[in-house]
Amino acid sequence: xxxxxxxxxxxxxxxxxxxxxxxxxxxxVKMDGFRKGKAPRNVYEKKYGKQELIYxxxxxxxxxxxxxxxxxxxxxxxxxxxxxxVKMDEESFEAKMVLITEPTVKLGNYKGLNVKKExxxxxxxxxxxxxxxxxxxxxxxxxxxxxxxxxxxxxIDFEGFKDGVAFDGGKGENYSLTIGSHSFIPGxxxxxxxxxxxxxxxxxxxxPEDYMSEELKGQKVVFKVKVNEIKSRIVPELDEEFFAxxxxxxxxxxxxxxxxxxxxILAEKNHELGHKFEDDLLDKASENMEVSFADELVEDEKExxxxxxxxRMSMQGITEELYLKYTNSTKExxxxxxxxxxxxxxxxxxLLMALIKEEKLEITDKELDEKVEELAKQYNMTGEEVKxxxxxxxxxxxxxxxxxxxxxxxxxx
Numbered sequence: 063x064x065x066x067x068x069x070x071x072x073x074x075x076x077x078x079x080x081x082x083x084x085x086x087x088x089x090x091v092k093m094d095g096f097r098k099g100k101a102p103r104n105v106y107e108k109k110y111g112k113q114e115l116i117y118x119x120x121x122x123x124x125x126x127x128x129x130x131x132x133x134x135x136x137x138x139x140x141x142x143x144x145x146x147x148v149k150m151d152e153e154s155f156e157a158k159m160v161l162i163t164e165p166t167v168k169l170g171n172y173k174g175l176n177v178k179k180e181x182x183x184x185x186x187x188x189x190x191x192x193x194x195x196x197x198x199x200x201x202x203x204x205x206x207x208x209x210x211x212x213x214x215x216x217x218i219d220f221e222g223f224k225d226g227v228a229f230d231g232g233k234g235e236n237y238s239l240t241i242g243s244h245s246f247i248p249g250x251x252x253x254x255x256x257x258x259x260x261x262x263x264x265x266x267x268x269x270p271e272d273y274m275s276e277e278l279k280g281q282k283v284v285f286k287v288k289v290n291e292i293k294s295r296i297v298p299e300l301d302e303e304f305f306a307x308x309x310x311x312x313x314x315x316x317x318x319x320x321x322x323x324x325x326x327i328l329a330e331k332n333h334e335l336g337h338k339f340e341d342d343l344l345d346k347a348s349e350n351m352e353v354s355f356a357d358e359l360v361e362d363e364k365e366x367x368x369x370x371x372x373x374r375m376s377m378q379g380i381t382e383e384l385y386l387k388y389t390n391s392t393k394e395x396x397x398x399x400x401x402x403x404x405x406x407x408x409x410x411x412x413l414l415m416a417l418i419k420e421e422k423l424e425i426t427d428k429e430l431d432e433k434v435e436e437l438a439k440q441y442n443m444t445g446e447e448v449k450x451x452x453x454x455x456x457x458x459x460x461x462x463x464x465x466x467x468x469x470x471x472x473x474x475x
Contacts, residue, residue: 064356065137065161069127072154076119080152083118112152120147120155127159137161141362162358167416170350173474177346179339182331184324192323193300200307201295210257210292212242217291218254224283231275232283236290247273254287262288276390343471348409351416355408363404364397371396414467421470425462430455433462 071079084103093101093109107115124145131137144160203215210216216239222232241251253265265285273279298304300316313319372382386392417423431445434455438445449455 063163063165064358065139065163067127067131067137067159067161069123069155069157069159071123071156076154079119079122079155080115083115083122087115087118116150116152116155120150120157123155124157124159131161138163140164141358144358160358162356165353165355165359165412167412168352169413169416169420170347170352172347172350172413172417172471175343175346175471175475177339177342177475180335182328182335184327184331188327189320189323192327193319196323197297197300198295200304201297203293204296206292206294208258208292210241210254210289211294212255213295214241215239215293215295216241216254216257216289217293219288219290220285222283222285224278224281229278229283232285250285253285254289257287257289259289259292262286274388274390340468340472343468343475344410344413347471348406348413351409351413353409353412355405359408360401360404361397363408364400367400367404367407368393368397414464417467417470418463421467423463423466423470425459425466429462430459433458 084106088101088103088106089099091101091106092098093105096102096105124143128143132139139161141162146158146160148156148158150157206214218237218239219235220233220237222229239245239251239254241255244251247267247269249267250265253263253267257263263286265287266282267285268282269275269278269280271280298307300319302314305313305315305319308319310322313322372385375382375385386396389396434445434448437443438448441448443451452458
């Protein structure tokens with residue numbers, strides 16, 4: 063919700079505020095001919111003007127009004143206030159303080175939602191594909207004569223040119239490229255197939271229209287490529303030696319491997335479908351509730367999402383500036399696309415908060431301690447180390463509380 067508070071100070075009250083501002087400001091001012099903090103007001107105003115004192119007085123008036131509405135409990139803001147100045151001069155100060163408070167949530171039906179949970183299945187083909195990938199991981203590379211074939215690793219030098227000029231990021235030396243990996247733009251790997259060691263070739267290609275670089279998307283280019291060496295993959299057999307290399311005591315035969323992989327895929331699918339089931343429940347329950355969000359709250363959520371994106375990119379060694387450059391976007395462009403997701407996140411959050419309040423859910427200290435010990439065992443740490451890593455265990459308690467609300471939706475589905 064959005065609340066507006068009018069701030070209006072005039073007459074003697076405003077004059078006293080401006081006078082008090084001078085007394086505060088002058089304490090740290092040293093002026094020629096006067097000791098620090100002792101310059102008379104007319105001398106100060108002659109050098110610095112009256113506007114600084116008026117700004118300072120206005121700031122004090124805003125702070126006083128903010129404290130008043132918060133301390134009296136009239137309004138509980140959840141975001142920084144927005145100030146709209148109406149008038150500010152030597153005679154008076156008038157402004158509007160816009161405060162964003164918690165939205166009002168009216169829960170609808172959240173029991174008996176009858177949301178279906180998908181059952182996970184694993185086909186023989188999926189298991190075999192997984193085994194093939196595993197074999198490729200354990201494959202050894204051996205130098206080969208002849209020509210490059212699909213599946214080979216070609217050691218290449220390459221450089222890309224657009225209109226005869228080399229472009230940034232288009233050069234590599236002794237680059238190991240697995241043919242068929244689709245690591246490069248369409249046509250690049252296909253163009254290397256059939257080349258021999260020492261052979262050079264010009265590949266005339268076109269960058270995809272959806273390529274992340276604005277300068278290159280849809281552009282015709284030429285890659286000069288030289289094959290330095292060709293290596294083939296020697297894929298191991300499914301034998302005792304391979305099973306021993308896996309280092310897993312429960313896998314001695316092909317049947318053991320197939321069973322283990324099937325269980326792994328099934329667990330992964332169940333995990334994903336479990337999250338989807340939770341999202342479907344939250345979607346259905348949030349459709350039944352009544353709530354509206356102030357634009358400022360949605361914008362704040364989008365800002366948090368954007369900062370999270372920047373953090374994740376940073377962990378991959380990509381700066382914000384570089385990400386914006388290669389996506390040919392501005393921060394505003396990206397945040398504009400986040401509106402729907404931000405609104406959904408807010409709906410889920412306030413739905414769960416309302417459920418917690420309605421059902422009087424809580425996490426006891428015992429439950430919290432048990433969760434800390436569970437995490438300690440999972441990460442081979444002590445309970446105290448887990449608490450130190452978390453910084454504030456109340457964040458964990460809050461996460462557990464939200465999960466308890468989700469579990470309530472499941473139990474009453």
